[in-house]
Amino acid sequence: MPYQSGWLAVFHLSMSINSQRIVITGLGLTSPNGNTLAEYRQNLLNGVSGVQPLEVRYMGSCLAGVCDFDPLKYQKRKAVRVGTRAGSISIYCAREAVADSGLNFDELDKDRIGIYIGTTEHGNVETENEIYAISKFNYDTKYWSHYHNPRTVANNPAGEISLNLGITGPAYAIGAACAAGNMGLIHATQMLRLGEVDQAICGGVSESIHTFGIFAGFKSQGALATHKDPTKASRPFDKDRNGIVVSEGGALYTLERLEDAQARGAKIYGEIGGYCVNSDASDYVLPNPTRQAQCVRRALNAAGLTASDMHIVNTHATATPQGDIQECGALRNVFGSGCPDTNINNTKSFIGHAMGAAGALELAGNLPSFDDLVVHPTINVDNLDPECDLPGLVLNKPRKVKRVDAILNNSFGMLGINSTLIVKRFEA
């Protein structure tokens, strides 16, 4: 290595460290209870649910989280017709995130922007639609749409963003069941640290309410929520919970290396602190609290933080009887009773389970806590299940706290994939 004077070596070391520090600089979202961060956050603090009845093909009325953003804000009608719901959600969120970031998008090198979109599944909606369509023609496949393949390829949501924004860097989806929202951010962090891209648009999306299969599958599993009042159907940790409310939505972020964000004076929502992704290797569906606890611990280690440093823990809990208890067991194992400043909440109680978008949306709902020092609650807990009675649970009403320096976000998925993401308050 050539000789460097002392100040130059320090300068290079500083640059090197800052190139490994990744920060959130923009956010766009659509959720069942809000199409902007401000609206979404306000509804989380006001206890406003986004769950409503939805007619589902073959099944009749089900409860679901439905988004009402305007896709024509950023797409032509033809693009909406040709593309997918996941694509429209992705484009809306990506455009909102880019606008929010303050990036001078026209001046950016589009080859150096990465698009990393977490999805639970993709293609079910479009395949079901085509099968339904040809059922009207005695299942004659000559009536099958030529758009079927571009609509159903796994990279469709990311590809539609690429087409809409003219981004020519890597654009693909990350299939990680319901851990996928976190995975979009984690993968983007990795790519930025590797220097593969200079900006990333990342997070998770879900169009799952438009496939009857996911509703029917959960119903057959005995895991589909029902309630006479739709707004009370999603009730993690409540003794009377009876399953999942399926939702659509999306939350996409712009991530950048700290040095780049600082150079342009960007607003910084928070810094990626640490993360972990691991696998249960134990069951197709049932969670594994040992592996979940391991995932949380490894994320803490990666962040160089301890459990007591976490001021908000956003749970994955989906309101299935067993899943909630398992996750609470994992959290009890890690956080115990020695974390008096740790507040635990759940966003699905408002918006249902947004599948591939869940982790990304749930993080978004908590990020404003860095500024307002309020922790949004878990609603619909009328009768707390003693097995879910964790210290620090924020129930039914927001909690004003003294400090929020770190948020830990859990998202777990079928086939035993776990993801934990820690976002820290940004401090230069």
Added chain:
Amino acid sequence: MTNDEIKQVVTDIIADVAPDEDVTNIKPDVRLRDQLELDSMDFLDIVMELRKRHNIEVPEAEYPELASLDSCAAYLSPKFTALGK
């Protein structure tokens, strides 16, 4: 079905296939692609909708017959007649 009616059938399909386009002033003697934003996938859609809505088949080799509203009318007229329409 008269030629004007056939042109209306095709225009209605184009309105659905290309919903951002103004289909009220399509010049019948000018190629559709020269006056509307239509790509090859859109023409596949037009062929599909003729099949779905009117049970008319357009073989791939004959797609150029759909170039303009006038050529559509000339090409589709015998097909509608054969179907008793």
